[in-house]
Amino acid sequence: MTRVPVFGARDVEQTVSPARAVEAVRDAFVAHHRGEWQMPSKVYVTNYPAGDFRAMPALGGGHALLKWVNSFPGNPAHGRPTVAGAVLLSNADTGELEAILDAGAVTALRTGAAAVLAADTLGSSVAETASVVGAGVNGLAAIRTFAALGREVLVWDRDAGRASAAAAEVDGRVATSVEEALGADLVVTVTPGHDVLFPDGSLRAGQHVSLMGADGPGKAEIAVAELARTQIFCDDWEQASHGGELAAAVEAGVVTKPQVGLLGAVLAGDAPGRASDDQITSFDSTGLAIQDLAIAIACIADGVPSGLPTVDLG
Numbered sequence: 001m002t003r004v005p006v007f008g009a010r011d012v013e014q015t016v017s018p019a020r021a022v023e024a025v026r027d028a029f030v031a032h033h034r035g036e037w038q039m040p041s042k043v044y045v046t047n048y049p050a051g052d053f054r055a056m057p058a059l060g061g062g063h064a065l066l067k068w069v070n071s072f073p074g075n076p077a078h079g080r081p082t083v084a085g086a087v088l089l090s091n092a093d094t095g096e097l098e099a100i101l102d103a104g105a106v107t108a109l110r111t112g113a114a115a116v117l118a119a120d121t122l123g124s125s126v127a128e129t130a131s132v133v134g135a136g137v138n139g140l141a142a143i144r145t146f147a148a149l150g151r152e153v154l155v156w157d158r159d160a161g162r163a164s165a166a167a168a169e170v171d172g173r174v175a176t177s178v179e180e181a182l183g184a185d186l187v188v189t190v191t192p193g194h195d196v197l198f199p200d201g202s203l204r205a206g207q208h209v210s211l212m213g214a215d216g217p218g219k220a221e222i223a224v225a226e227l228a229r230t231q232i233f234c235d236d237w238e239q240a241s242h243g244g245e246l247a248a249a250v251e252a253g254v255v256t257k258p259q260v261g262l263l264g265a266v267l268a269g270d271a272p273g274r275a276s277d278d279q280i281t282s283f284d285s286t287g288l289a290i291q292d293l294a295i296a297i298a299c300i301a302d303g304v305p306s307g308l309p310t311v312d313l314g
């Protein structure tokens, strides 16, 4: 019988810092770009309007992973998280299950890491101000990650209490208006994607925006024409063009695959990033299983922390 450790949300957060998560996610993007890590397509199982489930597999670094996770936008109104589920981590050589982890915490760490990694990689070299719009579970992770990398964070959420609690946690500041937050040099948006935050003509020269909220059909944080005005990068063309911000732009015929860069290719040094400090860049994230794999591996990299509960399996 194999005793498998179970990482609750706090165990994940205590084991992997936001700064460590950025490095793990960076390495995963590069390994995937080089073909060293595999990621079969994410499978959506939908139960709209309630929400959807995603089955997300990946293999790399000597491990295999499956994340079973949901996105139920109406859940917070009932005191439940938007994103929840479980991650299974296995040994890729023996097939043995190595850990079960809270999917919400793994997701938040890797989402915050990808948002800030993209902003740091694609943002202007003279960028000074950084903001996060949407201070829920995954927005808070982006706020913590900006702070961990030494940036002062401007926070905006339509829920003022949530914005001030998040800002206070990192010694950041609540923006005086949504316009101030959306006008920062580096903007991360992590809202449910019900409202277009960037209408036509709203971005100014030199800005970067990491668009994290629209990770499924029917969601958008930016108008199609505004997205088309930016130099676009994404995490994965297949996922982003089917379920991300890119989906509507591709369907409308205003954006095609050759126009869109890949974050992994830029990080690996195989493709250019931003061309000039005046360019507007965007990063369309739908969230990749390789990011989850990177965080799950980091959770056990230094040995399983003592005191975790275990289950008998296998």
Ligand SMILES: NC(=O)c1ccc[n+]([C@@H]2O[C@H](COP(=O)([O-])OP(=O)(O)OC[C@H]3O[C@@H](n4cnc5c(N)ncnc54)[C@H](O)[C@@H]3O)[C@@H](O)[C@H]2O)c1
Binding pocket: 071, 076, 082, 083, 107, 111, 133, 134, 135, 136, 137, 138, 139, 156, 157, 158, 159, 162, 190, 191, 192, 193, 195, 211, 212, 213, 214, 215, 219, 285, 286, 287, 288
């Ligand atoms: N790209 C990815 O990898 C990835 C990963 C996880 C979650 N997501 C997506 O991100 C979104 C947010 O997820 P979450 O778990 O953080 O949700 P959440 O419910 O915990 O937080 C959402 C926050 O956005 C705020 N908000 C809503 N509309 C707003 C608006 N117009 N302006 C400012 N604030 C607004 C809410 O008050 C709330 O605090 C969801 O759509 C989710 O599917 C994407």
